[in-house]
Amino acid sequence: MSTASELRPKLSSARAGGGHRPRGTGRRRRRPSGALAGWLSVAPALLVILGFTFYPMVQSMLLSTDRWNMLGPKQFVGAENYATILGPGTFRESLFNTLVFTLLTMAGTYVLALATAMAANRELASARFVRTVTVLPAVIPMVVAGLIWKWLYEPDHGLINTLVGLVGVDGARWLFDSDLALPAVALVSVWKDFGIYALILLGGLQRIPAELYEAATIDRAGPWRQFRSITLPMLRPAGAAVFLLLLFNSFKVFDQVWVMTEGGPGTSTLTVVTFIYTKLLTDVGVASAASVVLFVILLLITVIRMRLTSREES
Numbered sequence: 001m002s003t004a005s006e007l008r009p010k011l012s013s014a015r016a017g018g019g020h021r022p023r024g025t026g027r028r029r030r031r032p033s034g035a036l037a038g039w040l041s042v043a044p045a046l047l048v049i050l051g052f053t054f055y056p057m058v059q060s061m062l063l064s065t066d067r068w069n070m071l072g073p074k075q076f077v078g079a080e081n082y083a084t085i086l087g088p089g090t091f092r093e094s095l096f097n098t099l100v101f102t103l104l105t106m107a108g109t110y111v112l113a114l115a116t117a118m119a120a121n122r123e124l125a126s127a128r129f130v131r132t133v134t135v136l137p138a139v140i141p142m143v144v145a146g147l148i149w150k151w152l153y154e155p156d157h158g159l160i161n162t163l164v165g166l167v168g169v170d171g172a173r174w175l176f177d178s179d180l181a182l183p184a185v186a187l188v189s190v191w192k193d194f195g196i197y198a199l200i201l202l203g204g205l206q207r208i209p210a211e212l213y214e215a216a217t218i219d220r221a222g223p224w225r226q227f228r229s230i231t232l233p234m235l236r237p238a239g240a241a242v243f244l245l246l247l248f249n250s251f252k253v254f255d256q257v258w259v260m261t262e263g264g265p266g267t268s269t270l271t272v273v274t275f276i277y278t279k280l281l282t283d284v285g286v287a288s289a290a291s292v293v294l295f296v297i298l299l300l301i302t303v304i305r306m307r308l309t310s311r312e313e314s
Contacts, residue, residue, distance in 0.1 A: 057295070064288040081289035091290055093267045094275040097182060101271060102250035104186040109246055112194040117201035134195035142192065146259035149188045150175065175261055178268035185269055188256050197242045204238025244305060251298060
């Protein structure tokens, strides 16, 4: 047996040399803090937003103070481009057309989407069929939908005028009439998008407690009273989301207008985005100024809507 005197040199040498440590017992690497880990996780998305949203936005603001046709040198003109578009001219007409298009689209889409959502919310065998059919137009690309409806509106051989002619009524020159072209294009947007908004409203309807309608029925409240006193107030959050989406999409309308009319006849269907597109090849500064004005309009609408929503919640 080893004595205490024999063990002392071994213990002292082990302390001095440190001995052999088992693997994995060294210092652990420091993990990044929670804040740093969060920034690292969102860094790719931030880079995409900065590169494809904020950078073009800043460039548009800078170009809005120049006169440039993408060929010659840039010429600084200050606020002259803004004075050009805000004065009497084509931009004012495009802004007015966009407002009319927005009102037509929002009114038609919301009413049709709400009626569809209420029909699909009932416990009927046809409810699933309604949900499926109403979403089908949204699957079709807008360019394809515009081409289809352009053929339907064709004055001489289009399906709409052909059906109207069967009852002895002369068909209209839909896309060639300055009074009918804009409502005709708005109808395409309503037909294509109402199904998506109906699903949003359907989600809001399904969150309304059934006990409210049962209590209203006991109090002898009719369908219209229940709709006005229960459905509409409880559907306000979903309705607000639909309102904002419709507003933004209507102000940014371009595809169906360009495919169906290219802003014509004359300037009757010229929208703000169509105006920006047509100006890009001739005067980038004017097009950039118009895009900045459109951004400011949408920003003001968003701020106003957020203020109203916060007041309603408080």
